[in-house]
Amino acid sequence: MTVDAAREFTRFYTNRIGVLRGGLHGSRHPLPEARVLYELGHADGPTEVAALRATLDMDAGQLSRLLARLDDDGLVVREKAERDARRLVLRLTAQGRRAFAKLDRGSATEWAQLLDPLSEGERARLVGAMGAVREILGDDRAGATExxxxxxxxxxxxxxxxxxxxxxxxxxxxxxxxxxxxxxxxxxxxxxxxxxxxxxxxxxxxxxxxxxxxxxxxxxxxxxxxxxxxxxxxxxxxxxxxxxxxxxxxxxxxxxxxxxxxxxxxxxxxxxxxxxxxxxxxxxxxxxxxxxxxxxxxxxxxxxxx
Structure with missing residues:
Protein backbone atom coordinates (compact mmCIF):
# COMPACT_ATOMS: atom_id res chain seq x y z
CA MET A 1 0.00 0.00 0.00
CA THR A 2 2.76 2.47 0.96
CA VAL A 3 4.81 1.56 -2.11
CA ASP A 4 1.80 2.01 -4.40
CA ALA A 5 1.05 5.39 -2.84
CA ALA A 6 4.65 6.54 -3.26
CA ARG A 7 4.70 5.46 -6.91
CA GLU A 8 1.40 7.19 -7.60
CA PHE A 9 2.68 10.38 -5.97
CA THR A 10 5.85 10.26 -8.07
CA ARG A 11 3.82 9.95 -11.28
CA PHE A 12 1.55 12.81 -10.26
CA TYR A 13 4.39 15.09 -9.19
CA THR A 14 6.62 14.55 -12.22
CA ASN A 15 3.66 15.22 -14.51
CA ARG A 16 2.66 18.31 -12.52
CA ILE A 17 6.09 19.97 -12.80
CA GLY A 18 6.66 18.88 -16.39
CA VAL A 19 9.70 16.65 -15.92
CA LEU A 20 8.79 14.59 -18.99
CA ARG A 21 8.60 17.56 -21.32
CA GLY A 22 11.46 17.88 -23.80
CA GLY A 23 12.75 21.11 -22.33
CA LEU A 24 12.45 22.05 -18.66
CA HIS A 25 10.82 25.38 -17.71
CA GLY A 26 10.37 26.49 -21.31
CA SER A 27 14.02 25.93 -22.23
CA ARG A 28 15.55 23.52 -24.73
CA HIS A 29 17.31 21.61 -21.95
CA PRO A 30 15.92 18.32 -20.61
CA LEU A 31 16.07 17.63 -16.88
CA PRO A 32 19.62 16.17 -16.67
CA GLU A 33 21.16 19.12 -18.54
CA ALA A 34 19.07 21.60 -16.57
CA ARG A 35 20.27 20.12 -13.28
CA VAL A 36 23.91 20.47 -14.31
CA LEU A 37 23.39 24.09 -15.36
CA TYR A 38 21.54 24.78 -12.11
CA GLU A 39 24.29 23.34 -9.90
CA LEU A 40 27.06 25.15 -11.79
CA GLY A 41 25.05 28.38 -11.86
CA HIS A 42 24.70 28.38 -8.08
CA ALA A 43 28.31 27.42 -7.37
CA ASP A 44 30.64 30.04 -5.89
CA GLY A 45 33.45 29.07 -8.27
CA PRO A 46 34.68 26.21 -10.45
CA THR A 47 33.14 22.85 -9.52
CA GLU A 48 35.03 19.57 -9.57
CA VAL A 49 33.48 16.93 -11.81
CA ALA A 50 33.66 14.37 -9.00
CA ALA A 51 31.76 16.68 -6.65
CA LEU A 52 29.07 17.35 -9.27
CA ARG A 53 28.66 13.63 -9.90
CA ALA A 54 28.21 13.03 -6.16
CA THR A 55 25.67 15.84 -5.87
CA LEU A 56 23.62 14.55 -8.79
CA ASP A 57 24.14 10.85 -7.94
CA MET A 58 24.74 10.30 -11.65
CA ASP A 59 26.62 7.54 -13.44
CA ALA A 60 30.11 8.70 -14.45
CA GLY A 61 29.62 7.72 -18.09
CA GLN A 62 26.26 9.46 -18.32
CA LEU A 63 27.66 12.63 -16.78
CA SER A 64 30.66 12.57 -19.12
CA ARG A 65 28.43 12.35 -22.20
CA LEU A 66 26.18 15.10 -20.85
CA LEU A 67 29.13 17.42 -20.18
CA ALA A 68 30.47 16.75 -23.66
CA ARG A 69 27.16 17.95 -25.16
CA LEU A 70 27.13 21.07 -23.01
CA ASP A 71 30.78 21.72 -23.95
CA ASP A 72 29.99 21.35 -27.66
CA ASP A 73 27.10 23.81 -27.23
CA GLY A 74 29.47 26.35 -25.69
CA LEU A 75 27.75 26.32 -22.28
CA VAL A 76 30.39 24.63 -20.12
CA VAL A 77 34.17 24.68 -19.98
CA ARG A 78 36.13 21.71 -18.61
CA GLU A 79 39.65 22.42 -17.43
CA LYS A 80 42.31 21.11 -15.07
CA ALA A 81 42.19 22.20 -11.44
CA GLU A 82 44.87 24.71 -10.46
CA ARG A 83 46.08 22.75 -7.43
CA ASP A 84 45.77 19.25 -8.88
CA ALA A 85 46.09 18.74 -12.63
CA ARG A 86 44.63 15.23 -12.26
CA ARG A 87 41.25 16.72 -11.36
CA LEU A 88 38.82 18.35 -13.79
CA VAL A 89 36.76 21.37 -12.83
CA LEU A 90 33.76 22.92 -14.55
CA ARG A 91 32.50 26.44 -15.02
CA LEU A 92 29.77 28.06 -17.06
CA THR A 93 30.64 30.20 -20.04
CA ALA A 94 28.89 33.53 -20.58
CA GLN A 95 26.44 31.70 -22.82
CA GLY A 96 26.01 29.05 -20.14
CA ARG A 97 25.20 31.72 -17.56
CA ARG A 98 22.51 33.12 -19.84
CA ALA A 99 21.05 29.63 -20.24
CA PHE A 100 21.12 29.15 -16.46
CA ALA A 101 19.41 32.52 -15.89
CA LYS A 102 16.62 31.56 -18.32
CA LEU A 103 16.12 28.25 -16.55
CA ASP A 104 16.08 29.94 -13.15
CA ARG A 105 13.49 32.49 -14.25
CA GLY A 106 11.40 29.77 -15.86
CA SER A 107 11.45 27.68 -12.70
CA ALA A 108 10.38 30.64 -10.54
CA THR A 109 7.59 31.53 -12.97
CA GLU A 110 6.20 27.99 -13.16
CA TRP A 111 6.22 27.59 -9.37
CA ALA A 112 4.53 30.96 -8.96
CA GLN A 113 1.79 29.78 -11.33
CA LEU A 114 1.38 26.53 -9.40
CA LEU A 115 1.17 28.32 -6.05
CA ASP A 116 -0.97 31.26 -7.13
CA PRO A 117 -4.36 29.47 -6.79
CA LEU A 118 -3.51 28.26 -3.27
CA SER A 119 -4.47 30.04 -0.08
CA GLU A 120 -1.79 31.18 2.35
CA GLY A 121 -2.62 28.24 4.61
CA GLU A 122 -2.39 25.76 1.74
CA ARG A 123 0.98 27.15 0.72
CA ALA A 124 2.30 26.85 4.27
CA ARG A 125 1.00 23.29 4.49
CA LEU A 126 2.65 22.41 1.17
CA VAL A 127 6.02 23.84 2.20
CA GLY A 128 5.84 22.04 5.55
CA ALA A 129 5.02 18.74 3.85
CA MET A 130 7.92 19.19 1.44
CA GLY A 131 10.28 19.77 4.33
CA ALA A 132 8.99 16.67 6.11
CA VAL A 133 9.52 14.52 3.00
CA ARG A 134 13.11 15.74 2.63
CA GLU A 135 13.93 15.20 6.30
CA ILE A 136 12.30 11.77 6.57
CA LEU A 137 14.03 10.52 3.41
CA GLY A 138 17.39 11.71 4.69
CA ASP A 139 18.19 14.90 2.78
CA ASP A 140 21.19 16.21 4.74
CA ARG A 141 20.87 19.60 3.05
CA ALA A 142 17.29 20.08 4.22
CA GLY A 143 18.23 20.77 7.84
CA ALA A 144 15.94 19.98 10.74
CA THR A 145 12.37 21.20 10.31
CA GLU A 146 11.79 23.79 13.01
Missing part, protein backbone atom coordinates in the same frame (compact mmCIF):
# COMPACT_ATOMS: atom_id res chain seq x y z
CA UNK A 147 8.74 23.20 15.20
CA UNK A 148 7.21 26.49 16.33
CA UNK A 149 4.31 26.95 18.76
CA UNK A 150 1.87 29.83 18.46
CA UNK A 151 -1.46 30.88 19.89
CA UNK A 152 -4.60 29.99 17.91
CA UNK A 153 -5.64 32.40 15.20
CA UNK A 154 -9.14 32.91 13.76
CA UNK A 155 -10.24 29.65 12.18
CA UNK A 156 -7.76 27.48 14.09
CA UNK A 157 -10.33 26.13 16.55
CA UNK A 158 -12.44 24.86 13.67
CA UNK A 159 -9.29 23.33 12.19
CA UNK A 160 -8.66 21.46 15.47
CA UNK A 161 -12.10 19.84 15.33
CA UNK A 162 -11.89 19.11 11.60
CA UNK A 163 -8.44 17.52 11.74
CA UNK A 164 -9.31 15.41 14.78
CA UNK A 165 -12.39 14.14 12.99
CA UNK A 166 -10.56 13.38 9.75
CA UNK A 167 -7.35 11.89 11.17
CA UNK A 168 -8.93 9.66 13.80
CA UNK A 169 -11.63 8.44 11.42
CA UNK A 170 -8.99 7.48 8.86
CA UNK A 171 -6.60 5.83 11.32
CA UNK A 172 -8.89 4.29 13.95
CA UNK A 173 -12.40 4.36 12.53
CA UNK A 174 -13.71 6.75 15.18
CA UNK A 175 -16.82 8.38 13.79
CA UNK A 176 -19.16 11.29 14.40
CA UNK A 177 -19.40 10.63 18.14
CA UNK A 178 -15.69 11.36 18.55
CA UNK A 179 -15.85 14.46 16.38
CA UNK A 180 -18.83 15.68 18.43
CA UNK A 181 -16.78 15.20 21.61
CA UNK A 182 -13.94 17.25 20.12
CA UNK A 183 -16.37 19.99 19.13
CA UNK A 184 -17.72 20.18 22.70
CA UNK A 185 -14.21 20.33 24.19
CA UNK A 186 -13.22 23.12 21.81
CA UNK A 187 -16.46 25.01 22.43
CA UNK A 188 -15.96 24.83 26.21
CA UNK A 189 -12.37 26.01 25.82
CA UNK A 190 -13.41 28.88 23.52
CA UNK A 191 -16.03 30.13 25.96
CA UNK A 192 -13.58 30.02 28.88
CA UNK A 193 -10.81 31.68 26.86
CA UNK A 194 -13.18 34.38 25.58
CA UNK A 195 -14.04 35.29 29.16
CA UNK A 196 -10.34 35.23 30.16
CA UNK A 197 -10.87 32.37 32.62
CA UNK A 198 -7.44 31.54 34.10
CA UNK A 199 -5.79 28.23 33.23
CA UNK A 200 -7.07 27.89 29.65
CA UNK A 201 -4.56 27.90 26.80
CA UNK A 202 -4.16 26.38 23.36
CA UNK A 203 -1.18 25.93 21.09
CA UNK A 204 -0.89 25.36 17.37
CA UNK A 205 2.37 23.74 16.31
CA UNK A 206 3.78 24.57 12.91
CA UNK A 207 6.56 22.80 11.02
CA UNK A 208 7.99 24.51 7.98
CA UNK A 209 5.23 27.10 8.39
CA UNK A 210 2.39 24.57 8.09
CA UNK A 211 -0.03 23.61 10.88
CA UNK A 212 1.40 20.35 12.20
CA UNK A 213 -0.44 19.74 15.48
CA UNK A 214 -2.32 21.18 18.42
CA UNK A 215 -3.12 20.78 22.10
CA UNK A 216 -5.36 22.44 24.69
CA UNK A 217 -4.83 22.99 28.41
CA UNK A 218 -7.95 23.50 30.54
CA UNK A 219 -8.90 23.28 34.20
CA UNK A 220 -9.10 19.76 35.59
CA UNK A 221 -11.87 18.26 37.70
CA UNK A 222 -9.83 18.59 40.91
CA UNK A 223 -8.37 21.83 42.33
CA UNK A 224 -4.79 22.31 41.18
CA UNK A 225 -5.19 20.05 38.14
CA UNK A 226 -4.40 21.16 34.61
CA UNK A 227 -6.00 18.91 31.99
CA UNK A 228 -4.28 18.23 28.68
CA UNK A 229 -6.80 17.81 25.88
CA UNK A 230 -6.94 17.13 22.15
CA UNK A 231 -3.28 16.47 21.41
CA UNK A 232 -2.91 15.93 17.67
CA UNK A 233 0.07 15.55 15.34
CA UNK A 234 -0.54 15.59 11.61
CA UNK A 235 0.52 12.30 9.99
CA UNK A 236 3.05 14.04 7.73
CA UNK A 237 4.70 15.72 10.73
CA UNK A 238 5.25 12.66 12.90
CA UNK A 239 8.85 12.10 13.82
CA UNK A 240 9.63 15.83 13.87
CA UNK A 241 9.15 16.25 17.63
CA UNK A 242 5.77 17.98 17.37
CA UNK A 243 3.96 15.85 19.96
CA UNK A 244 6.65 16.14 22.61
CA UNK A 245 6.93 19.89 22.08
CA UNK A 246 3.18 20.33 22.60
CA UNK A 247 3.11 18.16 25.74
CA UNK A 248 6.07 20.06 27.17
CA UNK A 249 4.25 23.34 26.58
CA UNK A 250 1.27 22.16 28.64
CA UNK A 251 3.51 20.94 31.46
CA UNK A 252 5.54 24.18 31.52
CA UNK A 253 2.37 26.26 31.57
CA UNK A 254 0.93 24.21 34.45
CA UNK A 255 4.13 24.67 36.45
CA UNK A 256 4.07 28.41 35.80
CA UNK A 257 0.47 28.50 37.06
CA UNK A 258 1.42 26.67 40.27
CA UNK A 259 -0.65 23.58 39.45
CA UNK A 260 0.03 20.37 41.36
CA UNK A 261 -0.32 17.98 38.43
CA UNK A 262 -1.27 17.55 34.76
CA UNK A 263 -3.94 14.96 33.97
CA UNK A 264 -5.25 13.63 30.68
CA UNK A 265 -7.57 11.03 29.22
CA UNK A 266 -6.30 8.86 26.39
CA UNK A 267 -7.28 5.56 24.79
CA UNK A 268 -5.49 2.27 24.33
CA UNK A 269 -5.05 2.46 20.51
CA UNK A 270 -3.00 5.66 20.86
CA UNK A 271 0.26 3.86 21.58
CA UNK A 272 2.58 6.48 20.05
CA UNK A 273 1.13 9.23 22.23
CA UNK A 274 1.29 6.95 25.26
CA UNK A 275 5.03 6.51 24.73
CA UNK A 276 5.46 10.29 24.74
CA UNK A 277 3.56 10.56 28.01
CA UNK A 278 5.47 7.70 29.61
CA UNK A 279 8.84 9.25 28.74
CA UNK A 280 7.81 12.41 30.56
CA UNK A 281 6.82 10.60 33.73
CA UNK A 282 3.05 10.38 33.37
CA UNK A 283 1.60 7.41 35.27
CA UNK A 284 -1.61 5.46 34.81
CA UNK A 285 -4.09 6.23 37.60
CA UNK A 286 -7.31 4.75 36.18
CA UNK A 287 -8.62 2.86 33.18
CA UNK A 288 -11.97 1.59 32.01
CA UNK A 289 -13.20 -0.21 28.88
CA UNK A 290 -15.72 1.57 26.68
CA UNK A 291 -17.12 1.61 23.15
CA UNK A 292 -18.27 5.21 22.97
CA UNK A 293 -17.57 5.50 19.23
CA UNK A 294 -18.65 2.00 18.25
CA UNK A 295 -15.23 0.38 18.72
CA UNK A 296 -14.22 -1.43 21.94
CA UNK A 297 -11.14 0.06 23.60
CA UNK A 298 -9.82 1.03 27.01
CA UNK A 299 -9.92 4.61 28.25
CA UNK A 300 -6.89 5.53 30.35
CA UNK A 301 -6.38 8.42 32.79
CA UNK A 302 -2.76 9.52 33.19
CA UNK A 303 -1.25 12.03 35.60
CA UNK A 304 2.05 13.82 36.03
CA UNK A 305 2.89 15.20 39.47
CA UNK A 306 4.59 18.59 39.25
Missing amino acids: VVLRDPEPGDLGWIVARHGAVYAAEFGWGLGFEALCARVVADYAEAAASSTPGHRAWIATAGGAPAGCVLSVRGDEPGDAKLRLLLVEPWARGLGVGGTLIDAVVADARANGDRRVVLWTNSPLTAARRLYDRRGFRLIAEEPHADWGIPMTGQVLALDL
